Amino acid sequence: MRTDQKILLIGIGNNCRGDDGLGWKFVELVESMGLDFINHEYRYQLQVEDAALISEYDVVYFVDASYEKMDTGFELRPCIASDEEQVSSHAQSPGAILKLANNLYKKFPEAYVLAIGGESWELQTSLSEVAERNLVEATSFFAELFFETEVAETVFNG
Amino acid sequence: MVSQDKKQILISPVTRIEGHAKITIQLDDQGEVSNALFHVNEFRGFEKFCEGRMYTEMPIITPRICGICPISHSIASVKACEMIQGLQPAYTGNLLRKLIHIGQNISSHALSFFHLSSPDFLLGYDSDPAARNIIGLAGKFPDIALRGIRLRKFGQEISERITGKKIHIAGIAPGGMAFPLTEANRQALLAWIPEALETVQMGIGIIKKFHEENEELVNSFATSPTLYLGTVGPDGQHELYDGKLRFVNSEGVILQDQIEPARYLDFIAERSVSWSYLKYPYYKPLGFDAGFYRVGPLARLNVATRMNNPLSSEEFRKFKALGDGKPVHGTFFYHYARLIETLSSIEEAEKILNDPEVTSKNIQTQGRWNYNEGIGSSEAPRGTLFHHYKTDETGKLTHVNLLIATGQNNPSMNRSITEVAKQYVHGSDIKEGMLNRVESTIRCYDPCLSCSTHAIGKMPLKLELYNHDGELIREHFEN
Numbered sequence: 001m002r003t004d005q006k007i008l009l010i011g012i013g014n015n016c017r018g019d020d021g022l023g024w025k026f027v028e029l030v031e032s033m034g035l036d037f038i039n040h041e042y043r044y045q046l047q048v049e050d051a052a053l054i055s056e057y058d059v060v061y062f063v064d065a066s067y068e069k070m071d072t073g074f075e076l077r078p079c080i081a082s083d084e085e086q087v088s089s090h091a092q093s094p095g096a097i098l099k100l101a102n103n104l105y106k107k108f109p110e111a112y113v114l115a116i117g118g119e120s121w122e123l124q125t126s127l128s129e130v131a132e133r134n135l136v137e138a139t140s141f142f143a144e145l146f147f148e149t150e151v152a153e154t155v156f157n158g
Numbered sequence: 159m160v161s162q163d164k165k166q167i168l169i170s171p172v173t174r175i176e177g178h179a180k181i182t183i184q185l186d187d188q189g190e191v192s193n194a195l196f197h198v199n200e201f202r203g204f205e206k207f208c209e210g211r212m213y214t215e216m217p218i219i220t221p222r223i224c225g226i227c228p229i230s231h232s233i234a235s236v237k238a239c240e241m242i243q244g245l246q247p248a249y250t251g252n253l254l255r256k257l258i259h260i261g262q263n264i265s266s267h268a269l270s271f272f273h274l275s276s277p278d279f280l281l282g283y284d285s286d287p288a289a290r291n292i293i294g295l296a297g298k299f300p301d302i303a304l305r306g307i308r309l310r311k312f313g314q315e316i317s318e319r320i321t322g323k324k325i326h327i328a329g330i331a332p333g334g335m336a337f338p339l340t341e342a343n344r345q346a347l348l349a350w351i352p353e354a355l356e357t358v359q360m361g362i363g364i365i366k367k368f369h370e371e372n373e374e375l376v377n378s379f380a381t382s383p384t385l386y387l388g389t390v391g392p393d394g395q396h397e398l399y400d401g402k403l404r405f406v407n408s409e410g411v412i413l414q415d416q417i418e419p420a421r422y423l424d425f426i427a428e429r430s431v432s433w434s435y436l437k438y439p440y441y442k443p444l445g446f447d448a449g450f451y452r453v454g455p456l457a458r459l460n461v462a463t464r465m466n467n468p469l470s471s472e473e474f475r476k477f478k479a480l481g482d483g484k485p486v487h488g489t490f491f492y493h494y495a496r497l498i499e500t501l502s503s504i505e506e507a508e509k510i511l512n513d514p515e516v517t518s519k520n521i522q523t524q525g526r527w528n529y530n531e532g533i534g535s536s537e538a539p540r541g542t543l544f545h546h547y548k549t550d551e552t553g554k555l556t557h558v559n560l561l562i563a564t565g566q567n568n569p570s571m572n573r574s575i576t577e578v579a580k581q582y583v584h585g586s587d588i589k590e591g592m593l594n595r596v597e598s599t600i601r602c603y604d605p606c607l608s609c610s611t612h613a614i615g616k617m618p619l620k621l622e623l624y625n626h627d628g629e630l631i632r633e634h635f636e637n
Contacts, residue, residue, distance in 0.1 A: 016207075016222040044224075048273050048292055049307045049314070096293060103296045104304055123207040 005058040007038045008109075012064040014044055019118025019131040022065035026116060029139050035146060046092040051100035055107035062094040065131070066115035073134030074141070079111035114138060181596060183579050194579040196571050196600060205558040213242055213532070213549050216558075217330055220545065223560070226269075226606050229262040229317065230538035231560075232330045233399070234545040237534025239332040241420065242549065243525030251334015251521040256399040257510045258317050258330070259536065260503045263398055264354070265313025266539035267455075267500040270604040271361055272306025275493055278598050279368045284591035302364075305357040309500075312350045316507065319343035334522035341517050351508045355469070358500045362473065365494050378581065380489035380574035380599050383408030385441050385451035386460040387566070389537050392416075394463030396474075396502065398537040404461045405441060405451065410484040413441070419535035422544050422561065436568045439561065450569040453541025454603065455495035460485040465498075467505035473498045489574050492602040527553045538563050540606055564605040574599045 009030055015021030024042050031040045041053065046062070054060045062079060081102050082095030098111050116138045120128040127135065186192040204223055208216065217235040221228030233255060240247060247255070273292045280299055281290050289297070296303040320339050321327040329336040369376050385408065389401040394415075403417040405425065414425060428437040429446055441449035451457070460481075465471040477498060480486050486495075510516060533546045541563030548557035578599045582592045 014222055016219065047269065047310070048303075049310045052307055052311065099293055100296055100303075103293065104300055104307075123203055 005037070006056070007059045007061075008041065008054060008057040009038055009061045009063060010041045010043055010046070010050070010054075012043050012046060012062060016123060016125055018120040018122050018124045018126070019128055020065050020121055021125070021127060022116045022118050022131055022135060023063045025127065025135055026063045026114070026139060026142075029135075030142065033143070033146075038146075046094065046097050048092065048097075048100060050092070050097050051104060054097060054109050054111070055101040055105035057109050060098075060109045060111045061114055062097075062111070063114045063116070064094075065118040068115065068117065070115070070117050072137060073130075074114065074116045074138035076141070077113050077115065079113045114142070181575060181600070183575075183583060183596065185583075189584065191576070191579040191583050194572070194576040194596065196568070196575055205560060208558045209555050211555055212553050213239055213527075213547050213555055214332065214553065216545070216547065216555070217332070218328070220560070221327070224606055226266055227262060227538045227540070227543075229259050229327070229330070230536045230543050231545070232327070233259050233536040234534040234538075234543050236330050236332055237536070238532035238545045238547050239534070240525070241532035241534065242527060242529050242547065242553075243332055243532075244528045245333055245523060245525035247332075248334035248521050248523050250338070250515050250518040251523075253510055253513060253516055254320055254335045254337075254339055254521065255330055257339075257507060257516075258320055258327070259399050260507050260510070261313040261316030263313070263503045263539050264316075264500055264507070265310045266604075267496045267503075268306055268309040268313065268357075270539070270601075271365075271493060271496055271500075272302065272309065274604070275598070275601050276302065276306075276361075276364060278594070278601075279364055283594050283598065284589070287590055287594065290594070302360070305360065309354055309357045312347075312354050315350070316347060319347055331522060333524055336522065338519045338521050339517050344511055344517055348508065348511050351504060351511075354504045355501070358497055358504060359469075362494070362497045362501070365497060369494075376490045377488060380577045380602070381487050382570075382573050382577055383485070383487045384570050384573075385413070385444070385449065386457040386485060387441075387451050387453050387542055388458035388461040389419075389535070389542060390415075390462055391466075394461075396458060396462040396465050396470075396499075398458075398499070398503070403535075403542070406461050406485060408485060408487065410460070410481075413443070419544065420533040422533065422535070422546075426561065426566075428561075428565075436565045438569045439566045440569065450573070451566065452570045453563050453566045454492065454539075455499050456486065456489075456492045457541060458537065459495045459498060465502050467502055467509070469505055470498055470502035473501060489599060489602045492604070496604070527551075538606075540564055540604055541566055562606075564603070567603050567605065571600060571603050571605065574602075 009027050011023035011027030013020040013023035015024050027040050027042060030038065043050070079094045079098055081099040082093065094111065094113050101107050101109065117134045118128065118131040120131070180197045182195045182197065183191055184193045208219060211219070217232050217239060220231040220235045223231050273295070277290045277292065277295050280302070281294055292303065317323065317327050320343070321329040321337055386406050388404060389397045390404045391397045391401050394404070403419055403422070404415050405413040407413055417425065425442050426439050427442040428439045430437050440446050441451050443449070459474065459477055465474045477486065477494060480491065527549070530549045530551065531547070533544065535542060535544045543563055544561040546559040547555055550556050575596055579596050582595045
């Protein structure tokens, strides 16, 4: 991972809806690490103007909670610009936002989706135990992309 | 997804609206539409969730209800809190709240028109559905797509330059605002005004051209008369932030005027229906059905006597001429009304930014719990919004009622889709374009069923199938 790149983390979700707050919580944790080469944004949902936002960056991570069961509790996947899926306002997909950035701004940031598994979507401000566990796994993995392993261990083991 | 059997057509989820919903069209034995229903699958339950919390938390919690109009919730909430405290907000604090609210209105209306609805106008109702969206629009009309995005950015930048954040903003507090507007930020926002005015006037040009070229469709599209509710100023002028309630009937006769929002329950009742979590509100004095009313841009222009600013006043005059002085009932005119409101909001923003007090640091008065009930309202982009709180003597909430705009339009949305479905859907050979016209009826109202989770993976979706006797014959859940 190159720290001379402009990097953006976008947490997507709603922290009043249980594990849907995973995206925001992840970004909060990374923000607390004080890495000045990473910028942070929080979204309830992606909207068209986010295409303009991501067009200003070299690397973009979309971080969202996922209904999917994943062996590791999270997955980091390449984000593919997509015009095949139906685009709807309430849930612009990361792929659609990337496609808009390509088409409208002629920008092609390297983009990823970080999906973190959750299981409880009720009205509550806390995460489920499963989500908490997956959050720690995902954050540890992400930190190792940016820190020396030793530093990452310090951050996550106190 | 479009599923089709002999007697039912299901469009689910409705695309390009906020949140999740589905429409069921019921056909009779001759293949003609007998009924159409708009379903809302989400149960929010926010009211119960808030009970037991301190009332002062509500302006922070309730914006989480909605990712599209969080500021309207915050404003209605803070007004309810001020009623509990018996507090008047500071002049500048109130001005800044009004400015932020205007910003949200510009941003929300820009999304509705430029990105959700204009693909129908510019690409055509019958064009390829895979490309009839913002990406298709960006391909064929990049300038319009870019301008729409910048108009949204202007609206959001108002919040950002006052509070430091575009969403889940802080700072809207009982007594005013927690943050002042700096001179540099005032200047930066003023610099947006000419471009914003130009963009919305371009939008008005698009809708007028569509009206001219599709006169028959526009004038016959879901035109059933209803009552209208909106907020007005002391002499009936259009209002989004503060004011009193006005109801007019389908002929434009004022039924109620200068009603304190705190008296909303004297005039509005609600009834549950079997197919939707949204209740059916109605104007109480006329009863269920006869008392169906609409809110939102079309309603606000129908109840208003005048606008507050010159450019929007000129468009308002043309809008009023459409109804020959009476309310404009055509649902399609929601789009035109939305753009006139956007124009007015930009003009109003300029006026506020030029108020000599807008950068004052005297932005908040202080208060404490004094009364155990508070009611606040605001005109959200989709219509009149009410927050109603009751507390115990420690300030903990014992009762919360939120009457949202989309709920108030629910009866009329159902009536409108039935009308449009009957007009455009015939026989067994159902074309996608026909169904898109039914969906676009809902987009006219720009409903917000948001406040839901948006995690990766499918939302839980409940399908209910009814026979012609109204009996539930099949239930299906998808996860």
